[in-house]
Amino acid sequence: MSRLNTIFFEQLNGDLKRREYALPHLIVDAQALEQNLQYVTTQLRDAKQLQPRIVVKSLACLELLKIISQKLSTQRFMVFHLPQLLPILESFSGADILFGKPMPVSLVKYFYNENHHWQSSNIQWLVDSHERLLEYLDIAKLFALRLKINIEIDVGLHRGGVNTKSSLKQMLGVIQEHTEYLEFTGLMGYDAHVTKLPSIIKKSEDAYQESQQIYQAYISIIQNDFSKLWRDDLCLNGGGSPSFSFHVKHSVCNDLSFGSMLLKPSDFDGDTLSVLQPALWIATPVLKVLPHTQLPGLPFLNKLPHAYKALFVYGGYWMADYIYPKGIRPHVLYGRSTNQEMVNVPKNTEIEVDDFVFLRPTQSEAIIPQFSKLYCYQNRHFEAWESFRE
Structure with a gap:
């Protein structure tokens, strides 16, 4: 520091x-931000399979996001709040959006009612359950859309999402049956618990390996049982600032989300991010x-x-x-x-x-x-x- x-x-x-x-005043120290971006760029250069995805809620300022997007050479964004979606779509011509939490079906309907010209935009809607997937299917039919669907999986955080193989198979079955309305785009497994668990319960390294094993098991289901849905360019998203350093060393994911660590508020102090500057x-x-x-x-x-x-x-x-x-x-x-x-x-x-x-x-x-x-x-x-x- x-x-x-x-x-x-x-x-x-x-x-x-x-x-x-x-x-x-809320102040961003440009020198510290630049140092953090240089560090992240170096780490990602050595982890060639990982594409960075910028978390909008943690960096909720368009000029800040533009700087980070340019420095990291990415227009992949994770959005958690619907009103922050349009500014991203309007400001980044190649925006690739992944929602970081499931949106209530009424909000999805509202978005497409109010924004007909964005119906073909590259938005992956996050779905956490069979019931919500059926609701999104109804939306797709209502607007004659083919919604991009990313499935939330529980890799140990226990904040919801698919937590059994049978649940994932049931949801993939629905998508495979309705490919004219639903496009499977990948998985999202958030692993913030990895560095938050007290070491007396489980070491961070062990928690990370366990979360990766869970993630790989779900990937294998797609490859083995739903091969028609498998593509090499599926978005296999994971991470978050706390587990960034683990993913850049080894990850079954190809898409890595982070945001807060670039500004490093104090909740992100810790050994794994110690090189970063507030x-x-x-x-x-x-x-x-x-x-x-x-x-x-x-x-x-x-x-x-x-x-x-x-x-x-x-x-x-x-x-x-x-x-x-x-x-x-x-x-x-x-x-x-x-x-x-x-x-x-x-x-x-x-x-x-x-x-x-x-x-x-x-x-x-x-x-x-x-x-x-x-x-x-x-x-x-x-x-x-x-x-x-x-």
Whole structure:
């Protein structure tokens, strides 16, 4: 985490104050992002069978997605939120879309009702059950479409999806019987549990190998029992940022999804992603500086020695951790606030009203939609990018 240093934040504070636009900012550090992209490009170069797929929800800003798409030479995207689908289709002429979760059938119907000119677009709809597949079949018949169907499989996360061989065979049978309306395009197996399980339960390496064995078993069913549906270019999607480093070493998949790790919010700290740099920050101005915390109803505490100043900042209570100045933290008794959050800093901290304090988001997908703009910080300057607010 070489960018987490006093010089960087002091410089950023000074540059923000010169902008004279003292609102909370969501900042993308262009240098750290570039370093992360270089690392990913190098890793993918050695894993030639894997095609990268960019997760839109984690990088929900069109300009950011364009930069990443160009750097990684891909227009494969994973979409989780229907309103984010059209901006991708409209901005990338070769967009290859895979949904990362099943969409309610009413939303699929709504999409095709409202967007007739996108009926032939390259969209793989994710289906997790026989019942949902039949609903999608009805949609295909209603609009006289041939829907691309990718089947969600459970490779150990246990968040739904096909979890028995018989279930997969039943769904593949439906597709094979209705090829005029349904096109089988592949499988999706998300394996975020691989690095999240405590090692006392199962080591990450063992959990990954187990998930790969499950995935391969489902691939074998297609090859052996539904050979007419098998193609070498099926989308066999897996991964996610937590398991990226495992897949680039060896994977039965040919399509690898990731997103958050390129900005590296703190939920993605860990050994497997340790080489990546944090690239996303919240900066918010200080509104008030008090010599110490004063708790309502407890005036006698004011007479005690105080080791911390009290700051009130613009906004607060984001899914983020206060990171600078050193030692900054919310007060455990005063309570959190989304309007004027009170935080403490060590008494000797040099900080004034209108200075900025900095937070590191725990997630990118939760934070980006809360800000209308991302500010790309590069060479001491800021470029404003519109985010996806919906």
